[in-house]
Amino acid sequence: MSTSKSRLRGADIPASSITPREVVTGRRRFLRASGAGLTGLGGAAFGVLPQRLAFAADSPGTGLAKLTSTRNTRYVITDKPTDIKDVTTYNNFYEFGTDKSDPARRASTLKLRPWQIAIEGEVKQPKVYDIDALLKLAPLEERIYRHRCVEGWSMVIPWIGYSLAELINQVQPTGNAKYVEFVTLADPKQMPGLSYPVLSWPYVEGLRMDEAMHPLSLLTFGLYGEVLPNQNGAPVRMVVPWKYGFKSAKSIVKIRFVEKMPLTSWNRAAPEEYGFYSNVNPGVDHPRWSQATERRIGDGGIFTPKRKTLMFNGYGEQVASLYQGMDLRKFF
Numbered sequence: 001m002s003t004s005k006s007r008l009r010g011a012d013i014p015a016s017s018i019t020p021r022e023v024v025t026g027r028r029r030f031l032r033a034s035g036a037g038l039t040g041l042g043g044a045a046f047g048v049l050p051q052r053l054a055f056a057a058d059s060p061g062t063g064l065a066k067l068t069s070t071r072n073t074r075y076v077i078t079d080k081p082t083d084i085k086d087v088t089t090y091n092n093f094y095e096f097g098t099d100k101s102d103p104a105r106r107a108s109t110l111k112l113r114p115w116q117i118a119i120e121g122e123v124k125q126p127k128v129y130d131i132d133a134l135l136k137l138a139p140l141e142e143r144i145y146r147h148r149c150v151e152g153w154s155m156v157i158p159w160i161g162y163s164l165a166e167l168i169n170q171v172q173p174t175g176n177a178k179y180v181e182f183v184t185l186a187d188p189k190q191m192p193g194l195s196y197p198v199l200s201w202p203y204v205e206g207l208r209m210d211e212a213m214h215p216l217s218l219l220t221f222g223l224y225g226e227v228l229p230n231q232n233g234a235p236v237r238m239v240v241p242w243k244y245g246f247k248s249a250k251s252i253v254k255i256r257f258v259e260k261m262p263l264t265s266w267n268r269a270a271p272e273e274y275g276f277y278s279n280v281n282p283g284v285d286h287p288r289w290s291q292a293t294e295r296r297i298g299d300g301g302i303f304t305p306k307r308k309t310l311m312f313n314g315y316g317e318q319v320a321s322l323y324q325g326m327d328l329r330k331f332f
Contacts (some may be wrong), residue, residue: 054094058273062088062229066152067140067222069160075143075216077314084224086297090150091231095184095191096200102193103231110230110251117236121257122177124273125170131235135221138166139234142225143218145241148280149314152289155297163215173209173257181205181262182214182255184264199265205249206262206276207240210322212254216241216315221247242315244278275332279323284332 020272054246056067061084080230093103099156116132129137140160147155168180188194194201218239221228233250240247246266256262273287284293293306312319 003138014071015311061224061226063332064226064229066225067160067164067227069140069142069222069225072141072143075141075145077144077146078157079114079144079146081144081158083298085156087155087223088229088231090297092151092245093193093231093233094196095186095193095201095203095251096195096231098198104229106192107230109192110185110234111190112230112235113264115235116251116281117252118254119167119171119257122174122180122259123257124172124174127171134167134219134236137170138162140221145218145239145312146310147239147241147245148227149243150246150274150278150286150289150291150296150310152291152294153297154294154309158224159218160225161220161239163217164217164219165213165215165239168213169257173256176177176259177257178209179261180207180209181254181256181258182207182249182252183256184249185251185253195316199269201251202253203265204262204268205238205247205264207247208261208322209257209317212238214253214319214322216318242279242312242319244280246274247278277323277328277331279328279332280309281328282311284329 037118089104089105090100093107096103096106108251110132117129117131117134119125119127119129127196139162141162142158142160144156144158147157147182164180182205184203184205185191186194205216218241220233221235223229223232228237233248237250239251240250261276264274264276266278267276268329280291285291291309295304295306299307310316
């Protein structure tokens, strides 16, 4: 991810030439609808966040089914959780549209039953799991993780799931399995955003095998004590808290174990901007967003100072050893 002057002179380059047209026009429509983004959700495009009076502890749930889980205190940070209203209404899920409000408004079309997840590739035990069987594969845990978007905003979310390693151990990867590829649902009948060529569908993401096996990598089924809302990646998604949010694939239908590094969706679309690893790194900027600081959704309004972004999103003690000896500017 280069930070050369030729790539960062945003004032000299029209937005339409560095961002997909559908994203640009969608954000403009949303900004107009929210009063130029000064107080509404759309203001995040300019570093302005919504003001909330209620905090998570005072907020009602989504009304979805409850999930029984045990809080794993090893994976609970002390940061104040983000208001559930923000978590469930401020989302990037382009399969339902490019505006932050689109997923919450449109994702009711997503059908969660029946739902199957195929385990394929370099495994001794390939299998197709029904979502309900997958829910019972290991005890569910609540973990409170930081969530950092490459766009420069962040949240703190109580997720529910279990380490992906639990599933990996069940299917027994072969010695040829070096990477794990996640393929998500791409059904135009359920996902209106697929009509826009923002990305090549289906959405594909991937992890190196040691990243996938790390206990922080969470196969996720819920948040705030309830099943995942559609707009947050129901019924099953990944959460990889030391990487930017787009690395955490939503609405997964296939998990493939492969020998070669998979070509992920954003890396395919803009390889100079989105690397395979995409670890949170305050020292390596995106061409359109500084990564040195971030705005925490719900932390006051327009004048609230940004907070410094932490290397690996604050999980360096747990994951830095995975990248020992690697140039994290080159392998961004």
